Amino acid sequence: MSLHTGNGFEVIDRGTPERKSEKQVTLEIDGQSVTVPAGTSIMHAASLAGIQVPKLCATDSLEPFGSCRLCLVEIAGRNGTPASCTTPAESGMRVSTQTDRLARLRRGVMELYISDHPLDCLTCSANGDCELQDMAGAVGLRDVRYGYDGENHLDAVKDESNPYFTFDPARCIVCSRCVRACEEVQGTFALTIDGRGFASVVSAGMNEDFLDSECVSCGACVQACPTASLIEKTIVQHGQPQRSVITTCAYCGVGCSFEAELQGNSVVRMTPYKDGKANHGHSCVKGRFAWGYATHKERITKPMLRSSPKEAWREVTWDEALDHVASEFKRIQAKYGRGAIGGITSSRCTNEETYLVQKMIRAAFHNNNVDTCARVCHSPTGYGLKTTLGTSAGTQDFDSVNEADLIMVIGANPTDAHPVFASRMKRRIREGAKLIVIDPRQIDLVRTPHVAAMHHLQLLPGSNVAVANALAHVVVTEGLVNTKFISERCDPTEFEAWAQFVSREENSPEHVEKISGVPAPELRAAARLYAKGPNSAIYYGLGVTEHSQGSTMVIAMANLAMATGNFGRNGVGVNPLRGQNNVQGSCDMGSFPHEFSGYRHVSEDATRALFESAWGVPLDPEPGLRIPNMFDAAVDGTFKGLYVQGEDIVQSDPNTQHVAAGLEAMECIVVHDLFLNETAAYAHVFLPGASFLEKDGTFTNAERRLGRVRKAIPPMAGMTELDVICKLSTLFGYPMHYNHASEVMDEIARVTPTFAGVSFAKLDELGSVQWPCNEKAPEGTPVMHIGSFVRGKGRFVLTEYVPTDERTGPRFPLLLTTGRILSQYNVGAQTRRTPNIVWHDEDVLEIHPHDAENRGIREGDRVALVSRSGETSMRAHITERVQPGVVYTTFHHPESGANVVTTDYTDWATGCPEYKVTAVEVRLTNHESSWQERLDHLHRIQRIETVAAE
Amino acid sequence: MSSSTTDTLVRMANDISNFFRIQPEDQAVAGTADHIRRYWEPRMRAKMAEHLTHGGSGLNAIALKACERACKSVSSAPIYRGGT
Known part of the structure; x- marks a missing residue:
């Protein structure tokens, strides 16, 4: 069966999976000679020869099963009619797929199937896309000798419980x-x-x-x-x-x-x-x-204005809205200075759109006040990996996991947050790879069907670096270092200093047990397992980065992987599981206030000269404001205008009250989004965005893979973000014009060495490419740091454990950590507007039975969650997934206000918020918090006047 | 910038220095100062410079030296005043 798609790609189901082997076998099928890797099924080989053997139970995404008996073939010199799906091709075989005998057998099989199948093809939902229908035609079924009145399943009850x-x-x-x-x-x-x-x-x-x-x-x-x-x-x-x-x-x-x-x-x-x-x-x-x-009916498709967030929205034309933004931003700069405005790029938008936003800010606003939502998730990844290895990105492709012998998952919950990759990881574990989970919470991966972690290091939130140092301590003190790799690939002096540092008693598992709560023997066993490999791979998520030592932990993981030689080949590496679809891309595109695309600092004269030449304007050599510092500057009165592209900072950023105070102090906030999100409650201008279905461009995933986003339907608001940014920049006095997103990528390729070989034509030809993609790697780079690190010698950096300032005490005795679940996505703006709501219609607080009992809390009770920053309330869920002393919640619903209680402590290097560690108290309550009541009020005033723009 | 912003900057400087403090002091000061120069917007460095003129209270020893090195050369951000 094949499907011709609108892009001209053809998809063929060859019935059984492709096999790889150095040995080739040549056989003859229906008189045609075909050569395939040993282990290939006859069915697959036939398909490669253009012969489609009838099949029902076989499909090439699944291992052969041999149950339907439709794919029978005859093999010269052999008795019987073996199933072609389960019979491997062998050299010299002569196979017939169409004989009278086979035809009789297949018709007989089909008769049995059809005797117990509704005969309503014309009104069946699968009409035109039904393999049973296709096979009935293929085998020439004309009659069913058994009739249709025998025992059957035709009255079986349909299960319509799933929403989809x-x-x-x-x-x-x-x-x-x-x-x-x-x-x-x-x-x-x-x-x-x-x-x-x-x-x-x-x-x-x-x-x-x-x-x-x-x-x-x-x-x-x-x-x-x-x-x-x-x-x-x-x-x-x-x-x-x-x-x-x-x-x-x-x-x-x-x-x-x-x-x-x-x-x-x-x-x-x-x-x-x-x-x-x-x-x-x-x-x-x-x-x-x-x-x-x-x-969704709540999509906003017309631009809107209001003079104050206290007023109702008024629909206007695109021209009026963009004229207003340009006018207001110019007024603000004239009054407060050119650094008084800035913007936030979105990790949900395309590379081309984020590139243009940062270009507009740097070239048209004449400052570097551009940041992106990666600030609050994976910015420490960029810092840590660039410091140690030379590149701000993960080291492997996803396929690399297929060759991992030991998988260490740190602060990530792949089955919920990266489920498709988790499935492949689980498959590899079922094949025999060993698993270590380092997480305060018992995530599903710790024990799920046919998968069990050999070690679950259930550490206390905030003790990541101590645990990583303890693992390194065991590696060094027990002689498990890969000295050959170190001598060939790393700076020996820095290694020696690091080895001495991690060997200190303060980094021993026995000492770290007191900090982390992880038993020393577990730490030692996990370290030995990781060092033993031979291919050990680290996969990590926001449980690593969203800490005051987030960058330190990334560095510590890179140190550990270097010490054990786990870089530069398949099955190894340090792999961030990125949160949003284009968080890697938004960082690559120069969305950070201190660097241009390709991670080049704004203070570098040669880099700046390159961009000044390409863009035709002088550029600011000083770093701009990061998101948290924008709010600080707003409160101080020096930052007054903000453009926000596809990011709900009020719901997603920590210490909501501080964010709100910053926004309230600004004079023009422009929200460019699909929906009236929580940030829009503070906005003066709303620009309707376009969903991924409505535009062309590229996203870059966690494995540095650029995939094409293709326009499937016209933009509902008439303009894409790319159109809007070009027009806004032009109104601001810096003309931008691109006929197509591909022209933006061409410019990105011209100014960014790691993207020099990327073009839409190449993406269409290859399907996708992984950067670096340039002269040295014209078809991209699946695995990085082969032979040598990008920075030259791998750099070991000392990673002292420094406890966070956020401490538990008598008033706040519990530690709150946050995460997300499978059915909802980040702040829920998308998934809350789908039937996914049946699985998760509110955020709940997970609390251990001991902590619940001490507080008289029962399942489903409404509890107040109080921290030094604020208070919210939600329902309690009592579970042993969390350890005593730790509570957990998600942040998918604005009403739950998880970030009302998180603090404004941040990663020392990048300012990434410490979402994962907040000291809290939990107590029974019977009412919403004052913040939640205020939110209700804000939602009420988010009304839209129905006067349409003329 | 308000006193709360100053407190934030002091905390940020101390946090940075706490990463580098494991290194010899001269390297720790240099590392901290370099980090501040590379990542702090001039307003932040100017605010810290102002704080230093009042003694730089709250800064630990390494952060104090680093801020003196990284922030004192910044004026009170004149490029951000007086129009585009």
């Missing part, structure tokens, strides 16, 4: 593709075949409906189903798509490729793109199903 897909047992042929997809691709093991023989049925969990089962709604089963048994509700409702566009998901940093499937200009399905190199045809509930926000 239905399960109709009547249409199921029990091929097990769904069960195998859940096991092999997703790794959740939520489905099974219940019963035996004719009574066999697909069952979710313990005969539960799909919604109540362990199903994570990744869609793999729906994707695998050859009939209409498992099918998307949108297809049931609208019918089959007419065209498709290959694009990149706008949720997390995995950056999955999808086919946006459309009828006219309406998306009816998002299907994971099989040839997508980040996801290899897999998806999660967000990318696969939660795209309805793009056309």
Whole structure:
């Protein structure tokens, strides 16, 4: 079966997975000679020869199963009719796929299937996209000798519990593709075949409906189903798509490729793109199903103005809105100075858009007051990895995990936050790789079906660096250092200083146990396992970066990986799991106030000269304000105008009261977004944004992979961010004009050495590329630091553990840490506007039974969460996922106000907030906090006058 | 900038110096000063310079020396006053 997409790409299902082998075998199939790697199935080999063997239970995303008996073939000199899916090709084989005997057998098989299948093809939702229908045609089925009145499943009850897909047992042929997809691709093991023989049925969990089962709604089963048994509700409702566009998901940093499937200009399905190199045809509930926000009724599609946040919004024309912004920003600069305005780029927008925003700020605003939401997530990654290795990015591609022997997950929750990559990680662990989890909370990965961590170092929040130093202590003092790697690849003097430092008693596991709560023997065992490898890979998330020592911890991990030689090949490395779809890209594009694209400091004369020449304006050699410092300057009265692109700083940034105070002190706040978010409550201008479906460009995922974003539907507001920025910059006196996003990428390539070889033409040709992509690596760089580090010698840096200033005490005895869950995404602006809400309709506070009992708290009670910064309230969930003394919540709903209580302590190097450590107290309450009452008021005044712009 | 901003800057400077303090003092001061020069916007350095004229209270020894090195040369941010 193949699908011709709107981009001209053809997808062929070869029935069984591709095999890799140095040994090649040559066989003959239907008279054609074909050479394939040893281990390749006959079915796959036939497909490569252009011969499609009929099949139902086989699909090339799954291991062969051999149950449907449709793919039978004859092999010269052999008895019987083996299944071509489970029979490996061998040299000298002569295979026939079409004989009278095979035709009779296949028709007989199809008769049995069809005797227990509804005969309503014309009205079936899968009509036109049904493999059973295709195979009935392929085998020439004309009659069913058994009739249709025997025992059957035609009255089986349909399960419509899942908001996105239905399960109709009547249409199921029990091929097990769904069960195998859940096991092999997703790794959740939520489905099974219940019963035996004719009574066999697909069952979710313990005969539960799909919604109540362990199903994570990744869609793999729906994707695998050859009939209409498992099918998307949108297809049931609208019918089959007419065209498709290959694009990149706008949720997390995995950056999955999808086919946006459309009828006219309406998306009816998002299907994971099989040839997508980040996801290899897999998806999660967000990318696969939660795209309805793009056309949600709350989308704002007209620009709006108001003279004060206390007034109602007034719809205006684009011209009026942009004239107003330019006029106000000019007025502010004239009155307060050119440094009095700035902007924030979005990690949700494309590379081309973020590049243009920072260009506008530097070249048109004439300052460097540009920052991005990476400030509050992975800015320490950039600092730490550049300091030690020379490049502000992860070292590997995702495929690298396939060769890891030891996987160490630190401060990340991949099954919830990066689910598609987590599935591949779990697959590798099922194949035998060992797992260490370092996390204060018992994340799913610690123990999930067929996956168990050998060590869960359940450290106290804030003790990361101490734990990393303890691991390094064991590596050095027990002689586990890779001395060959050190001598060849690293600075020996700096290594010696580091080795002496980590060998100190203060870094011993026995001492660190007192700080972290992790038993010393566990620390020692984990360190030995990591050092033993032979391929050990670190994957980490915001549980590393969002600390006062976030950058120190990134450096400490790089030190550890260098000491054990875990760089420069597949299966190893230090790999950040980036939060947002384009957080890597927004950083690459020069969104930080101190550096241009490609991470080059604004004070470097040669770099500045390059940009001054390219842009035709003098540029400021001084760093600009970071986001937290913008709020400080606003409170001080020197920062008065802010452009915010696709970022809800009020909900996502720490110490909400301080953020609000900063915003209230400004005179012109411009929010450029899809929805009236929490920040818009403080704004004077609202510019409607375009969703990822409405524009062209690129996103860069966590593995430095640039994937194309392709316009599937016209921009609902008439203009994309790219159009708006060009127009605004022009109004500001610095003309910008690009006919297409590809022209912006061409400029990026001209001014950024690591992107020199990137173009839309190349992306269209290769599908995607990983930077650096230049003369040395014309097709990109999957694995970095091969042979030598980008900076030359790897640099060991001392990483003293410095406790955070945020301490527990009698008033605030618990530590709050925060995270996110599978069904919701960041501040929830997108996912809250989808049916994903059925899985998570409010943020709750996880609290250990001991802490709950001490406070008289029962499951579901409303509790006040109080810190030195503020107070909010939410419902309690009592669980042993958190350890005594630690509480946990998410921040997906503005009403919960998780960031009302977080502090403004930040990472020493980058200003990344310390979200992960807040001293709190929890007590029973029966009312909302004063902040929540104020939020209700703000929401009420976010009304829009219905007077349309003329 | 307000006193609260000064407090923030003092804390930031101390935090930076706490990373470098494991190194010999001259390197720690140089590292801290370099970090401030590379990442602090001139207004922040000017504010710190103003704080230093009042003794730089709250700064630890390394941060104090580093701020004197990194901030004192910054004027009170004249480029940000008086129009575009």
